Amino acid sequence: MEFERDYYAILGIPADAGERTIKQAYRQLARRYHPDTSTEEAAAERFREVQEAYELLIDAKQRAAYDHWRRQQGIDRPAPLILRVIPSQARLPCLGESVALYLLIELVASDEVECRRLPLNLGIILDRSTSMKGIRLQQVKKAARYIVDQMGPDDILSLVAFSDRAQVVLSGRPGMDKALARSAISGIRSGGGTEILQGLQLGLQEVERWHTGDPLAQISHLILLTDGQTYGDEQECIEIAKLAGEQHVPITTMGIGSDWNDSLLDQMSNISGAPGASIYIDSSAQIAQAFHDRIHSLGSLFAYDLTLSIHLTDSVTLQDAYRVAPQIGKLEFVDNRVFLGPLEKRYPQAVVLELLVASQAPGKHRLLQVDVEGMVPAVGRQPVRVRQVLDVIFETELERRPQIPADIVSAMGKLTIFKMQERAMADIEVGKIESAVNRLKNMSTRLLNLGEVELAQAALLEAGRLSHAGDLSAAGRKQIRYGTRRLTILPKEVRYD
Amino acid sequence: MIKCPFCDSVYPENTLFCEECGSYLASSNEHGTDPLEDQVIAKSEGDQASKSSFMTLVLSVDGGGRIELPLSKEVVLGRLDASRASFPDVDLSGEKGLEKGVSRRHARITRRAAQVFLEDLNSLNGTFLNATRLVPELPYPVKDGDEIQLGKLLLTIHLK
Numbered sequence: 001m002e003f004e005r006d007y008y009a010i011l012g013i014p015a016d017a018g019e020r021t022i023k024q025a026y027r028q029l030a031r032r033y034h035p036d037t038s039t040e041e042a043a044a045e046r047f048r049e050v051q052e053a054y055e056l057l058i059d060a061k062q063r064a065a066y067d068h069w070r071r072q073q074g075i076d077r078p079a080p081l082i083l084r085v086i087p088s089q090a091r092l093p094c095l096g097e098s099v100a101l102y103l104l105i106e107l108v109a110s111d112e113v114e115c116r117r118l119p120l121n122l123g124i125i126l127d128r129s130t131s132m133k134g135i136r137l138q139q140v141k142k143a144a145r146y147i148v149d150q151m152g153p154d155d156i157l158s159l160v161a162f163s164d165r166a167q168v169v170l171s172g173r174p175g176m177d178k179a180l181a182r183s184a185i186s187g188i189r190s191g192g193g194t195e196i197l198q199g200l201q202l203g204l205q206e207v208e209r210w211h212t213g214d215p216l217a218q219i220s221h222l223i224l225l226t227d228g229q230t231y232g233d234e235q236e237c238i239e240i241a242k243l244a245g246e247q248h249v250p251i252t253t254m255g256i257g258s259d260w261n262d263s264l265l266d267q268m269s270n271i272s273g274a275p276g277a278s279i280y281i282d283s284s285a286q287i288a289q290a291f292h293d294r295i296h297s298l299g300s301l302f303a304y305d306l307t308l309s310i311h312l313t314d315s316v317t318l319q320d321a322y323r324v325a326p327q328i329g330k331l332e333f334v335d336n337r338v339f340l341g342p343l344e345k346r347y348p349q350a351v352v353l354e355l356l357v358a359s360q361a362p363g364k365h366r367l368l369q370v371d372v373e374g375m376v377p378a379v380g381r382q383p384v385r386v387r388q389v390l391d392v393i394f395e396t397e398l399e400r401r402p403q404i405p406a407d408i409v410s411a412m413g414k415l416t417i418f419k420m421q422e423r424a425m426a427d428i429e430v431g432k433i434e435s436a437v438n439r440l441k442n443m444s445t446r447l448l449n450l451g452e453v454e455l456a457q458a459a460l461l462e463a464g465r466l467s468h469a470g471d472l473s474a475a476g477r478k479q480i481r482y483g484t485r486r487l488t489i490l491p492k493e494v495r496y497d
Numbered sequence: 498m499i500k501c502p503f504c505d506s507v508y509p510e511n512t513l514f515c516e517e518c519g520s521y522l523a524s525s526n527e528h529g530t531d532p533l534e535d536q537v538i539a540k541s542e543g544d545q546a547s548k549s550s551f552m553t554l555v556l557s558v559d560g561g562g563r564i565e566l567p568l569s570k571e572v573v574l575g576r577l578d579a580s581r582a583s584f585p586d587v588d589l590s591g592e593k594g595l596e597k598g599v600s601r602r603h604a605r606i607t608r609r610a611a612q613v614f615l616e617d618l619n620s621l622n623g624t625f626l627n628a629t630r631l632v633p634e635l636p637y638p639v640k641d642g643d644e645i646q647l648g649k650l651l652l653t654i655h656l657k
Contacts, residue, residue, distance in 0.1 A: 088513065097498070100512040356509055404523060409513065413521065416514040423516070439517075446519040448579055457580040 003069055007053035015070070019058065026054040072382060080113040080376040081303060081343075082106075083386040089402040091393045096359050100319075103353040103390065104408050107343060107372055109302040115345040116378045117299050118219045119154035121172070122147075123207035123249075125199040126188070127226040128161045133190040136227060136256060139284040141185050143291035148181045150295055158206035159185065162199030163192025172210055194228035196264075200240050207249055215304050216377045220249045223294060224268075225287075227256040234264050241268040250274035250341075252294055256281045258475035262482075273305075275341045276329045280482035282475070297344055303384070306340040306374035308351065315358040316367050324411045325350035325488040328418045343374070350489065352411055360394045367392055407489055414487035417446050421484045428472065437467045440480075455483040552613075552656060554606060559651035561592045568656070571607045573618070574647060575600060589650060598622035598648025606654075607636060613656060615639045622648035 008015050011025040032038060033047040040046070056062045088102035109115065124147065126140055144159065151157050158172030159181075170176075170184050203222055211220045222244060230237065241251055251272040253265035262278070269277040281290050310333070312318060321331040321338065326347045331338045343349055357367065369389045376384045420443045427436035440463035447456035462476040472480075498507050501515035501522060508515070513523050554568040564587055566572065575585035576594045583601035588594075600620035607614045614636035617624035624631045625646035631637055639645070641656045 089511070093510075095510055097510060099510040100508065102513060404513070409521075409523075412513045413519075416516060416519050419516050420519055442518045444579060453582060460580045 003066055005049065005053070007057055007066065010049050010053040011057070015067070022054065022057050026050065026058075030054075072380075079384070079386060080110050080379050081372060081374070081384055081386045082108045082110055083370065083372050083388050084108070085370050085388040085390050086405055086408065087390060087392065088404050088408045089392075091395055091402055092357060092360075094359055094362055094394050094396050098356045098358050101355045101357050101367075101392070102408050102412060103355060103368075104324075104405070104411060105308070105351040105353065105370060107306070107308075107340070107349040107351075109343060109345045109348075113376070113378050115300055115302045118217065118301070118377060119156070120151070120298060121156045121207055121210050121218050121220040122151075122158070122295075122298070123172070123203045123220075123222045124157070124159045125203035125222060125224040126159065126161045126169075127163070127194060127196075127199070127228065128188055128190050129163045129192050129194040129228055130190055131194075131228055131257075131259070136284045136287070137188065137190050139287040140225065141188060143288045144185045145182050146288060147291060147295055148176075148178055148185070151176060151178075156210045157181070158203070158209075160199055160203040160206060161188050162195065162202070163190075164195045164198065165192065166195075166198040166202040168202065168206060172206055174210075194226060194230050195233060196224070196226060196230040197233035197236050197240065200224065200237055204240060204244050204249065208247070211247065211249065213248060215248050216375060216381060219298055219301060220247075221298055222249055222251040222272075223254065223291070224251055224265075225254040225256065226260050226265075228259050229261050230264070234261070237264065238267055238271060241272040245272040248273070250277065253278045254281055254287075254290055255279070255478070256284065256287065258282075258473070258478060262478055273339070273341060275339065276323065276327045276485070277341075280478050282479065297347075300345045301342050302345040302378070303343040303374045303376045306343055306349070306372060307337055308340050309337040309371045309373075310353070311336060311369045311371075312355075313366055313368060315360055315365065317356045318353060319356050320354040322352050322415055322418075323349070324352050324415055327485045327488060328415060329485065330422075340372075340374075350411070352408075352415060357392075362394050362396050364391050364393050366390070411489045413446075414450070414489065417443055417450075417487060418484045420446070421480055425477075425481070428466070433466060433470055437463050440466065443484075450487070452483075452487070455480070458483065552608065554613075555655035555657060556587065557653045557655070558589075558592045559653070568606065568608050568613065571605050573602060573605045575602045575604075575618075589647070592650060594647075594650060597650040599650055600648075603647045604645075606639070613639050615643075615645060615654075620647070 011022065011029065013021050013025050029050045033040065033043045033050060035044045035047055056066060084106040086104040092099055124144065128137065148157065153175065156172040156174055157170065157176060159170035160166055161169050169188060170181050207220055207222060212218050244251055251269055251274055253269050255262060255265055265278045279290055281287055318333065321333060323329045323331055331351065340349055367390045369387065371385060371387045373383050373385045420439050424436045424439035427439065440459045444456045444459040444463065447459060458476055458479045462472045462480060465476065466472055499510055499512060499522060500507050501518065501520055503520050504515060504518045506515055506517045515522055552568045554566055554572060556564040572587060573585040574587045574589060575583060576590045576599055577584060577588040578601050581601060585602060589599050602618045603620040604615060604617050604624045607616065615626055616636040617631040617633045619633045626637050626639065627644050639654055643654050645652050645654055
């Protein structure tokens with residue numbers, strides 16, 4: 001059965017109201033809106049609504065059916081997702097020209113709803129090519145053994161190692177023998193080239209064996225770790241990543257050292273439904289930490305398949321949209337919608353919209369409506385929807401310069417650095433070296449102001465290298481690209497324990 | 498429309514940051530200094546004058562530019578190098594500092610009451626006062642018209 005209205009709201013009573021309260025509210029409202037006596041606007045329409053609500057709620061059988069439907073829709077529970085829309089200013093001047101307006105959209109998991117840890121179906125794909133030899137492979141094995149220890153009784157772990165061929169080191173099955181798994185990991189030997197496609201195909205196959213396709217009952221995920229370039233199979237890798245995405249198996253990609261193809265790994269993660277889940281590891285000592293963080297973040301996923309949609313009124317144009325937390329990345333809206341991916345319990349997602357607002361007559365104006373939709377396993381199978389609208393007031397004379405929220409200034413400051421980096425990289429692509437050098441130098445100054453000394457040094461060093469040698473170093477390029485991505489407004493480290 | 502004061506890029510009103518050079522654009526009107534009452538200013542000037550005389554340090558680079566700055570507590574001479582977090586008060590990279598062997602933190606000029614001192618900061622190529630090499634980290638008194646040398650860079654010091 002479908003109900004269109006919130007009947008309790010029509011009568012202005014709580015959902016647990018007794019019969020007396022219902023009757024009382026009905027009598028009062030019926031008198032107020034009676035078409036013969038009322039002078040209020042749309043009284044007849046309101047009267048009909050009140051009548052309808054009363055007839056339904058006073059009938060115990062119908063009311064029970066309606067209450068059941070409400071529970072299914074999740075109407076009376078605390079909202080699991082909290083959506084906040086913060087404008088850079090709520091009052092705008094009537095200047096006769098368009099003004100810039102920034103919107104910080106925050107999406108947070110509610111404290112009142114518990115996070116349910118779903119069983120993992122995890123596939124790990126490890127590069128064992130010759131270049132992994134020594135400390136790198138040792139650290140990777142250590143990290144893999146750590147993951148084995150972290151697996152619960154319902155979790156399934158499979159492990160694939162690849163060079164120019166791929167082999168299954170550990171085949172996933174429920175109730176894994178941990179001792180056997182550890183010894184299988186110790187047996188991985190390095191040798192051979194790097195062909196990511198081989199590993200990816202086999203890894204996906206392994207995960208698919210236990211994959212139910214139900215994102216509310218199981219988290220299927222692939223983690224790919226590599227340290228080298230793959231040649232000739234890039235396009236096919238992206239195809240496989242896309243296929244994985246269609247089957248709800250997102251891929252986290254990790255690159256060690258400086259010789260791997262960062263844009264390929266980026267694309268693979270993005271297309272597989274894990275936007276921004278490509279991780280740069282510059283020394284082998286960080287491998288264990290990266291795996292540790294990833295495993296725990298998968299265990300604290302709160303919501304899935306979040307999409308953000310915006311409806312702009314005619315006076316507003318969207319200039320640019322970026323995610324600013326958990327990491328910075330550009331968002332491309334298609335038909336006013338964009339995929340945000342999963343939300344962790346402790347890491348909010350935040351998005352910045354850069355808008356251009358045409359001048360309006362003085363008074364209150366609606367600018368836009370923001371909707372977020374997604375699945376929250378803890379509250380059931382009905383998609384959760386949250387909505388916010390934004391109104392601003394246009395004034396002929398602003399009393400004083402409006403205070404811009406500190407979070408927006410901070411987010412935009414960091415986002416600007418990220419954009420300068422993007423532009424510098426784009427300049428290098430088309431051979432505008434001098435312009436790129438200037439951008440890197442400016443970036444370095446801004447980074448220094450933020451206290452990001454290491455990243456500032458890297459940018460300055462690469463600016464010098466670029467002006468002398470005409471190109472960035474492979475390591476510097478990655479350090480800058482991945483370093484500017486983590487300039488978020490969140491506390492830098494959330495510790496998983 | 499507003500213009501970035503540093504790189505002249507043009508943006509719509511209320512834009513927060515310049516995307517070319519990263520400057521914060523909304524600050525111009527916000528953090529302006531509030532004028533103080535005349536009396537207050539006059540009084541504080543008098544206070545300072547009675548404690549110690551105001552002094553200006555002028556450094557003339559041999560065959561180069563002239564640098565003039567107030568000598569408050571200390572002035573560090575060296576080369577700007579952001580990547581090593583070196584930010585001296587006087588940056589001599591524009592005076593061929595690197596070629597002439599000036600260290601990032603080369604020397605400093607300090608002042609106690611009316612006396613001015615020059616001190617070498619353990620520089621690689623040394624600091625010279627009137628052609629005598631200074632013992633590192635020991636302040637030497639200097640007077641108006643003295644010649645100092647950082648590495649091979651020659652400067653004349655004037656005090657006003």
